[in-house]
Amino acid sequence: MSSVVDKQPAVPDAARLPAAFKKRPKHPATRAYGLFRVLALVIIVLTFLAPLVWMVLSSLKTNVDIYDPTAAFVFSPTLQNYETVFGxxxxxxxxxxxxxxxxxxxxxxxxxxxxxxxxxxxxxxxxxxxxxxxxxxxxxxxxxxxxxxxxxxxxxxxxxxxxxxxxxxxxxxxxxxxxxxxxxxxxxxxxxxxxxxxxxxxxxxxxxxxxxxxxxxxxxxxxxxxxxxxxxxxxxxxxxxxxxxxxxxxxxxxxxxxxxxxxxxxxxxxxxxxxxxxxxxxxxxxxxxxxxxxxxx
Amino acid sequence: MSTGSPQNDRPTKGALDSFSHWANKHRKWVLAAPAMIFTALLIAFPLGWTLYLSLTDSSGSVRADSEFIGLENYGEVLTDFDRFWPAVGRTLYFTGGALAFEMALGMAIALLLWRPFRGEKWVRVAILLPLVATPVAVGMMWSLILDPNIGFANQALSWFGIPPQPWLAGQDTALTTLMFVDIWQWTPMVVLILLAGLTSLSDEPDEAARVDGASAWQRFWYVTFPLVMPVFITAILLRGIDALKTYDILYATKGKGGGSFHEVETLNVYAYGLSFDYNDYGMSSAVLIIFFMMIVGCIWLLTARKKRSNR
Known part of the structure; x- marks a missing residue:
């Protein structure tokens, strides 16, 4: 960022004034930003939750299923691991x-x-x-x-x-x-x-x-x-x-x-x-x- | 008494009353003393002992005879280019990398969450969960996800035609991978702190800049960011101290000594190994004192910077 930017307004005064007087929403989030924000938030939530979900899923799999990539999401859940732990x-x-x-x-x-x-x-x-x-x-x-x-x-x-x-x-x-x-x-x-x-x-x-x-x-x-x-x-x-x-x-x-x-x-x-x-x-x-x-x- | 609270000078009657009078008169220390004594016994005294051990050749058992050898341990540590200096490098690389990503991502996410929106509550829950998860369990969880053969990470990469990565198993990739595990777990902490800082800001400077036609980036960089700077530095401090001392995920994923090639051996891991695997207490104490001074130095630099930005 060059130092010129913060010293001079980006828009000439004449163009700026009417806009300033216009009644505008407090935070005019554009449609594009709104969409970007939703997408970004979805990615963030997935990033933080997915590993935890994977941990829970794996705890419900047999060791055979854990080693089988085709059983990543489709498998028959079992509580045998929990039995092992509490056993x-x-x-x-x-x-x-x-x-x-x-x-x-x-x-x-x-x-x-x-x-x-x-x-x-x-x-x-x-x-x-x-x-x-x-x-x-x-x-x-x-x-x-x-x-x-x-x-x-x-x-x-x-x-x-x-x-x-x-x-x-x-x-x-x-x-x-x-x-x-x-x-x-x-x-x-x-x-x-x-x-x-x-x-x-x-x-x-x-x-x-x-x-x-x-x-x-x-x-x-x-x-x-x-x-x-x-x-x-x-x-x-x-x-x-x-x-x-x-x-x-x-x-x-x-x-x-x-x-x-x-x-x-x-x-x-x-x-x-x-x-x-x-x-x-x-x-x-x-x-x-x-x-x-x-x-x- | 600096609070200027009115003193109750009641006449003393009996032992209980005179004790109560005494306790109230000295309440500053009566209230603080238990915590201070605990701190002195459990922290100051052991720290002093560690300082003393660092000047001796104590090893094998602390009970065994040891000789005072002055600064010899420090000399030996500081000229150890085999284990000590690489550990320093790894500690700084891990902390610096993790901090840089956590602060940048944390700032970005905090800005996204700043203005209220629908479903805010759920996003906050998702952000909170990694933060409270037990680090050892997090390490185990990522060891499975990042396992080179059966892990989901490499499976996902293969969908995009990317060759499998060694992740934690690779001698060169392990530390960077762990850095990203740390980023996954602790970015939420930075988000929460920065969000608290952002929420406490007044809207006016931002509004004024908006009226002046400043772009979103300009408003952030010239208005919001300088205002939130003290909180930003506090977040660096809190996170940086913990990142320097990271131990749990390193041990959970790579075991003792930071893996078979010491590839994730940071100062904390090195000192732990010297103490409890090699029982070389003199050396480990010297490493710890140097490590401690390093942490204090970093904090001192940052608080000096914070004072400047507060002005």
């Missing part, structure tokens, strides 16, 4: 592990994170916030060796507590980040009014700010649970055979010699479907959580 006695255990660790890590991050975020927002504790948010940028591997050493000395490796603690490393900064931007936008007047009416400052936090921040807490909790559910590296190192989470357990279907593609896809569906169902019902919260603070500039 492994421990798979229900892994599902439970993922839920258990996700819920505890979320609840504990909430208990630690919400008051901290409140304090950091109200007292503008930029440096303390930066320290907590540092966790966001530290490569997880750099903590794993010291953790492994300390936790194995304490005899905790392979238990739930160490996994919950390690997931909190990811979830606590998330909670603090989301809740800080939430409290920043919560007007101070209500709490001041509460203090005038006899509440202590902490009482004002507990009885006024906290109830008002339920949407923010819901946002942060849902995202936290998803992040914990999806986390892989910490469980890879710190989990024992009975505390494996789903992302680690899925590797049971990958052997050196051969891969049980049907079972693998069924396991992948079992991991992703709960999270996608949660996401569908809480879409608004997830979007507001992921974009929290991003538009503050």
């Amino acid at each position: 492994q006695a421990s798979y229900l255990q892994y599902i439970f592990n993922s839920f258990w660790i996700g819920i505890w890590a979320t609840v504990l991050s909430m208990i630690l994170g919400v008051p901290a975020a409140y304090s950091m927002s109200r007292f503008v504790m930029k440096k303390s916030a930066a320290v907590v948010l540092m966790a966001r940028i530290i490569p997880g591997v750099s903590l794993l060796v010291p953790w492994y050493f300390v936790f194995s000395n304490l005899g905790l490796v392979g238990g739930y507590s160490v996994l919950i603690l390690s997931h909190m490393f990811v979830l606590l900064p998330l909670f603090v980040y989301i809740m800080m931007s939430f409290f920043d936008s919560l007007p101070l007047e209500l709490e001041e009014q509460g203090q005038v009416d006899g509440l202590t400052p902490i009482g004002a936090f507990l009885r006024i700010a906290l109830p008002l921040s339920v949407p923010g807490i819901a946002t942060a909790s849902i995202l936290s649970f998803i992040f914990s559910w999806n986390n892989f590296m910490f469980a890879l190192v710190l989990s024992g055979s009975s505390t494996k989470t789903l992302p680690v357990a899925i590797f049971d279907f990958v052997a050196y010699a051969s891969i049980d593609w049907g079972g693998l896809m069924a396991a992948a569906v079992i991991i992703t479907v709960p999270i996608m169902v949660i996401a569908l019902f809480t879409q608004k919260y997830i979007v507001s959580g992921l974009t929290a603070g991003a538009t503050k500039g």
